[in-house]
Amino acid sequence: MNTDIVKKIKNRRLRSKLITYLIVIVFYVVVQILINTGNLSSLLTGLLVPICVYVIAAVSLNLVVGISGELSLGHAGFMCVGAYTSAFLSNVVGSALPETLRFILAILTGAVFAGLFGLLIGIPVLRLKGDYLAIVTLAFGEIIKNLMNVVYVGIDSKGLHVSTTSAMDLHLEPTGKQIIKGALGISGTPKNSNFTIGVILILLTLFIVQNLIDSRSGRAVMAARDNRIAAESIGIPVTKFKLLAFAVSAALAGVAGVLYSHNLATLNTKKFDYNTSILVLVFVVLGGIGNIRGSMIAAVILTALPEMLRFLSNYRMLIYAIVLIVMMLFNWAPAAREWRERVLSRLPFGRRKAVGKEEV
Amino acid sequence: MAILDVNKLSISFGGLHAVDGFTVSIEKGELYGLIGPNGAGKTTVFNLLTGVYKPTEGIVRLDGQDITGKNTIEINRAGIARTFQNIRLFKDMPVLDNVKTGFHNRYRYSTLTGILRLPRMHQVENTLNERSMEILKVFGLDKEADVLAGNLPYGKQRKLEIARALATEPKLLLLDEPAAGMNPNETSELMDTIRFVRDHFDMTILLIEHDMKLVSGICEKLSVLNFGRLLAQGETAEVLSNPEVIAAYLGQ
Incomplete structure (x- = not known):
């Protein structure tokens, strides 16, 4: 009957979402067991928070690249905004607030400012399409990074002092505190990030992204991606929804930045260059454009891989590149996809992905 | 009162008058056909009606409301929905x-x-x-x-x-060559569907079509465009027997 097919679609989507959450939770439990039994090297333990950072960044970028269909190369710029604004807040607030409350406030600050930047940059940038959009977002990402590089901010009893030349020009009172030190960045940010909080933020990101996709607004975003002219012909304000996806994605990248900055004693802009933007894009492309779960898995594997290959010393990056190519082929080559589907359908519990059926 | 009232709608691209003085009045519930040779400006009329192009002259009224020069989104909200010649899903x-x-x-x-x-x-x-x-x-x-x-x-x-x-619950539905690429069976099935849509949804339909079986089968009135100008207009049977239409479009 009619309602059966609707129910089937609903259940399939719900199941798909739950599986994604489950993967994250299982990953968390396994890592905790490994840590508690002393089976995780200290190098890998140190990578846990960065892994969470990249997972959040990859999932949020997938919202722009996969769901909204626009190629953005400036994602590190939004991470930078989130990292700096939140670290600034944590340093200013200091011990005036309880630690948990301060960190929650920092996360919100990072998300809001990165989201605002996303909105601000999105308004002019989203008038462009394809390669042009990619190039301009790349430029904006670099602009944000370089801007942060020259900003000096201090605080004293008279309030905030800002300069773009040098620390001396802040004219702080002797009791004043310098917070952003130009190219030296921000130091002394409290180390609030840990793996558990990282996983909670991943789950939160997934909750926002997955529910957004499966809603009226998400359909409008995807409709605009699939066919802009048709979307407008049925009354969807395409630019508004592209902007929505871009801003939400930027805000979530900001959250990744917060996690990153509260994991380091010293924060500077070096990490937020276009290499990071490209790296995050690689996670998205490798995991499957529009495939949230895939970009998550790609982020984990590719972040941990260089460390796990350390024993290969000089051959490390060579193997890394080969793994990249093999993963790409496995995910995208038509022959490999066919083979995968054949194997999957043979498994008793395997997903029977009939050709042409919806893939969430 | 007419659902769609178009008066002297024109657009020129450079020196080319793609549509020149197109006038039509479509009553509620009518099945109206727009025909003409390739390049006559039929799809351009659709694009003008749906705000893809802004007319250089003329007025479009939908259900009494002036929608001339509005953009696609506003026009859809006002009550015109369309399909495309090359499918856009x-x-x-x-x-x-x-x-x-x-x-x-x-x-x-x-x-x-x-x-x-x-x-x-x-x-x-x-x-x-x-x-x-x-x-x-x-x-x-x-x-x-x-x-x-x-x-x-x-x-x-x-x-x-x-x-x-x-x-989108439109007042007027524009179909751009709905039978293009269909075999005769599919076309006759489509004709039933279009009629059903008109009756069931109480819809007014304006369609562009080259398939004369479909046009003469379901359209109550026709406008014929040739080189951007109206060649003939009126009851279907009358228009199709018009010698000028036969010469310009149908052929002997």
């Missing part, structure tokens, strides 16, 4: 979601309501599913609701496009 979305997207401006809830899964979202989604399945059933697409639109066979893609346009 949301091909990576399931059939059901294509229609649900059509209801975008009819059933609303905010982005935040959607993210937080508030009760209102479930309520609206249930209505949306119900109404979308109703429309899909009319077109015999209800069994394929979960198939990706891009994987439907050609004829069904054409139908889905009409279904999606109807979901």
